[in-house]
Amino acid sequence: MPISKSSSEQAVFASSTYGQQWAGPDGDRLTIALQLLQSEMPSTIQIDSFVDSLEFTPSTPVASIIESTTDWTVSSDGEFHLLASTTSFIVAISKHESIRQWPDLPSTKPVDEQQKTALEEAWMNEIMGVSQGAYVSQSQHMLAMPSRLGLHAQEDASKIVWPPRQLNEQGQRIAPASNRLDNAAKILTWTRLSAVGAPSEFSLRAPLLGGVSTVLVEFSSGPKGVFMLADDEEGQASIDQRVTFEVRRLYGQDNLIHYGLKALLN
C-alpha cells in the first residue's frame, strides 16, 4: 500500500492511503513509519516517543526492525526524531522533538467502517490468545529478523541462500548473511485459502478478509519463498506476475505483535 506523504517546514508526514483514521487491515504506525523511512534519505534517528505510541508491543525491538528493514540507524542522539500522533495514524520524521500541529491527511482509498471495526476487534482478541500448538518463539523471531524483514541472504559456493541455513553438504558452516535479495520477485504459484483452510494464527481475521492469499515466489538471484499477499482486494495473483514486499503485521499472540514481509501485486 503506498503511503500518502506531505511536508512542512517542521517535518515529513505520512499516513496510509486510508488516511489518518486507519492504517489498513494489517498496518499500524510502525508499518507506515517503515515506508516513510524507506522513502527518505537515510540518516540517524531517535525513536523513544514513537515506540510509546504503538498500540501493541512488537515481538522484536523497534530499533532492530527499523535497522533490518531500512538503511537508517537508530541512535539516542540521532539527527532526526521519529514521531507519531497518538490520536491518528500519522507518522512524521522531524528534526524537532515534537510536532506542534499534526496535519490533516485525507484518505485516497475508502474506509469500510464496519470492516475496520471488526478487524480492530479481531487484532485485539488475537493478541491476547496463546499458542495451543506449533508456535514461533520471540527469540526465533529475533534470530530470523534480518532475513524475515530485510531479506538478508547468505552466500555459499557462489549460490545465494535464503531463508538462512546452517551447514552445507560438505558440513561447513554457511557464513552469516552478506547479501540482500531484491525487493521484488516473480510468482511461481499461488493459492487463496478460505477462512476454514487458514492457520489458526489468522482464524479471527481470515473470515473478515474473505480468506488469505499466499504466493510462492522466485527471486532473480535464485532463492524461493512464500509470503502472504496484502492489499489484494481488487486483484488476483497470477503465475509469472511480479510482486514487491512491504513490512506488515503478521499476527498477534502472547500479547506481542509479530511483523513480516508481505507481497504486493504490481
Added chain:
Amino acid sequence: MVDVAMVGAGQTKFGNHPLGLKGMWSEAVEKAFSSVDNDCSPSMVEEAFIGSIAFGGSQLGNTAALLTEHSGMDGVSVRRVENACASSGFALRDAWMTIKSGQADIVVAGGIEKMNDLSAERKRYWLGVSGDTEWERLAGLTFPGTYALTARRYFHEFESTHDDLVHVSVKNHMHGFDNEVAHLRKDVSFEKANSGAMVADPLTLYDCCPTSDGASAVILVADHLAHQFTDTPIWVKGSGAGSDKLALHDRPSLTQLRATQLASQKAYSIANVQPNQIDLAEVHDCFTIAEVLATEDLGFAGRGEGGRFARDGLGRRNEGDVTINASGGLKSKGHPLGATGTGQAVEVFKQLRHQVESPRQVRDAEVGLTHNVGGSGATCAVHIFGRER
C-alpha cells in the same frame, strides 16, 4: 540376511471413533493377532514401534509405553515413532530393519491418532504442526495451502486441469464405498466432486482427505518363524525411505516429491521389483494432487502424465495395470495421521492373501506397494510386499 514376513494385520474403522487412545490401539492389536492363522499372542512380541503425532497433546510423552501396557505387551521394548503423517510407515520400516538386523524375531509396528475429540481451534493448531512453522505457516499456509500451490504449478507446467483431480476423488470414493473400515463410504459423482466448497484454491473439499481417528497394527516375524504362524505369510520384499526439504519453497521442483523418488528407488531395488510388476498400490493421497504426483514419482506414469493417468482411469480397480488405492485411500478410507502407514499395510496384507470381500478384491494380486508421506513431502516410506518370498 533374514527375510521378513507379515503374518498378522488389523485396524480399527477409521473415522470419528468413539474409543480413546487405549481402546483404539487395543482393538487394532486384537484384530492383528486374531488375523494370525496359528497361535500368536502379544506376550511373544520382542520389540514394538508405534507411529503417532500424539495429536492434540494427549499423552505426548511415553505414548508407546502406555499403549503397549494396555495391549498385552507390558514390558516390551517400545518407542513412539514420529514423522508426521508418515509416522507408522517409518514404524514399519524400523520394525523391518530390526528383524533384518537380527535384533528380534517378532515385532509389532503400528500407528494411532485421535483427532476428533478436540475443539475446532485446537485441531486447527495441530493440523499445522508438521509443516514448516517458521516460514510456511507464518505465510498463511497449512497443508491444503501447500498442496494447492503444488496443484496450480502442476497445471501450469503440464497438460492437466482440476478435472484430473476430480477423477482421483471419484475413483477413491468408489473404491472406499465398499470398505467397511473406511471413514467416508459414499459414492461421489464427477459433478458432485467438481462442485465442492473451495478450501485452498484450486483445491476443494473433495480434493482433501478427512480428519480421522484410527489405529492400525501389523505383526512382522523373521523368515524362520513365518510358517509357524501361517501358511500364507506376506513377505516384506523391500523397504525404502527418503527425506526432502521441509518447506516447499526450498525444493528444486514444486511438482515432484524427491522423498518419494528416493524411497521408492531403494524399495524397488531391495525387492528386485519394477513398477510394472506392482498389482496394487496404496498411495498417500492426502490431497488428490498428491496421488497424481505419486503415480509419477513411483514410476506408474511418466513425468507430467499423472493427470492423464487419472483422467483415463488407469488406477481404477482391475481396470489398468495397477490398482491405486483399492481401500479408498486417505480420501475415502480416511487419514488418522500416525495410523495411516500401517493402515495401508493392513489393506495390502488382506489383498495379497485374497481375503478382501467382493467386490473390493484386486484380481490375482501378487505384489503390493505402500507409500506413506510426511507432511508436504519432507519424509516418505515405501514398502513392497509379495506373496512370493
